[in-house]
Amino acid sequence: MNVKTIAQIGGDGIGPEVVKQGRKAADAAMAGSGTELRWREFPWGAGHYRSTGEILPENAVEELSHCDSIYLGAIGDPSVKPGVLERGILLTLRFAFDMYVNLRPARAFPKVPIPIEGAAEKGIDLLVVRENTEDLYMGLGGTGDGEIDQIIEAKRGLYNLTGHVSMSTGHRMALQMGIATEPAVRRITATACGYARGRGERSILLATKANAMPHLYGFWEEIAADEAKGQGMAMETMNVDAMCYHAVRRPWEFGTILCPNLFGDIVSDLFAGITGGLGVAAGGNQGDGIGMFEPIHGSAPDIAGTDSANPLAAILSASLMLRSLGEGKGATAIERAVETFLNESDQDRLPKEMGGQAGTEEIGDSVASIIERDREGKQP
Structure with a gap:
């Protein structure tokens, strides 16, 4: 049995809810394939930050390095200043594992307005x-009251950047550097x-x-x-x-x-x-090693816990993850199942953001069932 270890980070808001559905789809797609997905769950996000005061533990990168991929729900919570978790988790992991590619496919799906x-x-x-x-996301720069004088440092997979910037205008100022x-x-x-x-x-x-x-x-x-x-x-x-x-x-x-x-x-x-919106927008961060896959949407804390979130973007992100792991057949099975789900669903069984009444759990179960049905060659 080929084993792939997946680090599961539910994160904040609807993140844990949609990741749960993507995991269902990925497990269904891999059933009987000769590849087993072994999931390791990590609690990082706003709740962990509030309870411990740390964004990521010191051994986070080391722990994740033993996994084959990272599957992430969403990061961000109103209780934490914007940017703290995003920079501390998302950018830290992208840079630590030199994930130099961000993939964002966009396509028209059946019945999606x-x-x-x-x-x-x-x-x-x-x-x-x-x-x-x-580019401008390197986090290099600063602010100053009339002048800026600071050391510039950044570590990337390709190089360690060091330098010094000094300038003055006589006015309060800000500098953001793109490299x-x-x-x-x-x-x-x-x-x-x-x-x-x-x-x-x-x-x-x-x-x-x-x-x-x-x-x-x-x-x-x-x-x-x-x-x-x-x-x-x-x-x-x-x-x-x-x-x-x-x-x-x-x-x-x-x-x-x-x-x-x-x-x-x-x-x-x-x-x-x-x-059609962020509800069907998948995303992946890749490099030459471990990748991190996540829906483009945010944590939507206002609908967390209401079974209202559309999990299709997270499910499609799981497809990107499988493809990056060399499991193209499983990835295709998820993509086809999402299309079939949308094609076969009556209006009221579509996600709520598409005018339907289907909840997060129901959508995830439906997609996983279609994957199983297709694998067994059954008729709808």
């Missing part, structure tokens, strides 16, 4: 490949080319803003274009503001989109909204 007339009929199936360790390095741009570009090739595409599209920020994003364009050429893939560019404009007019024209960190965060949420 799309806000753009005619888009569902034309079909939407795109993939945002977001660089996940650099791009050639090896980081090359590896994410190569990754995007690989996904595009697997999707049967001949080119990738880079989201940029080199006209306004030539040093950072002009560098990105230069390196990415050279790497794409070496990968045998054409590359087009589009300013990120223009991309947002065209996305809501012709979303069906987009395929594989390569993005620096900040732009990727923004446009992936836009495409999620275009394709």
Whole structure:
């Protein structure tokens, strides 16, 4: 029996509820496959922080390094200052395990309302490949009353960055630094080319803003274009503001989109909204080792415990996780089951955010049952 150990972090709000349903689907997909999923549950999130005063224990990275993947529900709670848990858990783990790829697929699903007339009929199936360790998300900068003078340090899988910044304006000020390095741009570009090739595409599209920020994003364009050429893939560019404009007019024209960190965060949420909302928006953080998979949505504490959360995004994130572990058959089984569930469900059995009355648990049970039914070759 092949064993894969999965670190389960339910997190906050609806996180534990939706992760439970994704776990059901993953276990159902792996049943009889020769691969066993062994789950290790970790309590990290707002509750752990309030009770212990620590965001992550000192041995967290070491504990997780013995797992094959991380499956996360959601992080964030009104009782904790915004950013504390997000930086302390999400960014810490992304950087510690050098998860330099953030994958955010966006596609039109059956019966999921799309806000753009005619888009569902034309079909939407795109993939945002977001660089996940650099750009303006490095956490470098500071504030000052007239001047800033500080040491700059950052540890990444590719390098240890050190430096010093000193400047003055005579006014209260803030500085946020964005960094791009050639090896980081090359590896994410190569990754995007690989996904595009697997999707049967001949080119990738880079989201940029080199006209306004030539040093950072002009560098990105230069390196990415050279790497794409070496990968045998054409590359087009589009300013990120223009991309947002065209996305809501012709979303069906987009395929594989390569993005620096900040732009990727923004446009992936836009495409999620275009394709029906965060309830069907899966996400994955990957590198050359352990990955972390999570729905794009937040913790939604206002509906926690009400059986109202839509678990489909978490279930689809479990599919991304299985695919990253080399379990493509199981991943496909989950994706097909989600489509079948939406196709077969009457309006009142759809998730509540889609106008139905189905609860979180019912949806998870339905998807898992479809996976089992398909495996056994039974008729609906």
